[in-house]
Amino acid sequence: MKPRGRFAPSPTGPLHAGSLVAALASWLDARARGGEWGVRIEDVDTPRCVPGADRLILQQLAACGLTSDLPVVWQSQRGPLYQAALDRLLEQGLAYPCACSRSDIEAALAAAGQPRERHQAAVYPGTCRSGLQGRPARAWRLRLPDAAPVHWTDARLGPQQQDVSTEVGDFVLRRADGLWAYQLAVVVDDAEQAITHVVRGQDLADNTPRQILLQQALKLPPVNYHHVPLVLGANGEKLSKQNGAAPLDLSNPLAALNAAAAVLDLPPATGGVAEALAVWTRAWRECWREA
Numbered sequence: 001m002k003p004r005g006r007f008a009p010s011p012t013g014p015l016h017a018g019s020l021v022a023a024l025a026s027w028l029d030a031r032a033r034g035g036e037w038g039v040r041i042e043d044v045d046t047p048r049c050v051p052g053a054d055r056l057i058l059q060q061l062a063a064c065g066l067t068s069d070l071p072v073v074w075q076s077q078r079g080p081l082y083q084a085a086l087d088r089l090l091e092q093g094l095a096y097p098c099a100c101s102r103s104d105i106e107a108a109l110a111a112a113g114q115p116r117e118r119h120q121a122a123v124y125p126g127t128c129r130s131g132l133q134g135r136p137a138r139a140w141r142l143r144l145p146d147a148a149p150v151h152w153t154d155a156r157l158g159p160q161q162q163d164v165s166t167e168v169g170d171f172v173l174r175r176a177d178g179l180w181a182y183q184l185a186v187v188v189d190d191a192e193q194a195i196t197h198v199v200r201g202q203d204l205a206d207n208t209p210r211q212i213l214l215q216q217a218l219k220l221p222p223v224n225y226h227h228v229p230l231v232l233g234a235n236g237e238k239l240s241k242q243n244g245a246a247p248l249d250l251s252n253p254l255a256a257l258n259a260a261a262a263v264l265d266l267p268p269a270t271g272g273v274a275e276a277l278a279v280w281t282r283a284w285r286e287c288w289r290e291a
């Protein structure tokens with residue numbers, strides 16, 4: 001199978017210094033493997049999307065010499081694929097409807113003597129596993145086994161593990177507002193687009209075990225993962241629009257690319273964008289030869 005990578009931005013605003021790192025790394029990885037690279041616009045969470053941001057992102061990528069080898073796809077147009085995947089899981093009893101609101105979940109956890117700590121995501125207590133008890137379905141969840149330890153190896157972070165059952169619980173595939181959950185959309189799309197290598201920001205590393213379990217439940221091929229360092233904002237958190245990330249300055253794409261390359265531990269490059277990308281592709285191949 002030909003190696004294939006992708007960059008999957010959420011169009012919540014223009015690219016910034018942090019998102020360019022993931023874009024560049026995924027492009028370099030695909031090129032270093034002699035493979036193809038695609039752009040997928042992850043606009044399933046429509047309330048968070050900014051009109052026009054998708055076009056702007058594609059223009060910014062093009063200015064940096066990063067153009068999709070595959071037709072660009074928009075997740076908002078792929079609902080039938082996600083529905084078909086959910087239907088398959090439902091038929092096999094691997095997914096179930098859930099009637100619980102957030103406060104229902106908190107109340108069930110408190111009643112079970114496991115109140116949620118502040119800043120900690122609630123582990124779904126499984127209330128609707130055995131049926132809705134006459135309540136209307138709001139969301140759909142994946143049914144996990146009692147223990148779901150996932151072991152995986154990240155090209156940069158090394159061996160990783162998470163027990164999804166105890167650390168996350170049965171997670172949402174379709175949300176109460178009718179929108180498709182990121183986990184389902186990303187897994188279905190990576191398989192449908194024959195992606196072999198996922199290179200993305202390190203903030204997504206702890207989503208990977210959920211995605212591996214979903215791949216297995218849907219009998220989809222496994223994917224290789226490589227999570228790259230994040231660019232942090234002034235508050236020490238991942239750079240984002242919310243903590244003041246400025247849109248990329250397109251007047252000097254090479255300067256923006258050099259800043260992204262430095263985060264990836266690649267040497268500074270001079271000359272033109274195409275030349276710099278060629279130098280970094282060789283450096284990437286050298287650095288991640290074993291991965």
Ligand code: GLU
Nearest residue numbers: 008009010042186200204
């Ligand atoms: N759409 C996600 C984001 O912008 C990236 C998803 C992924 O690469 O799997 O953070």
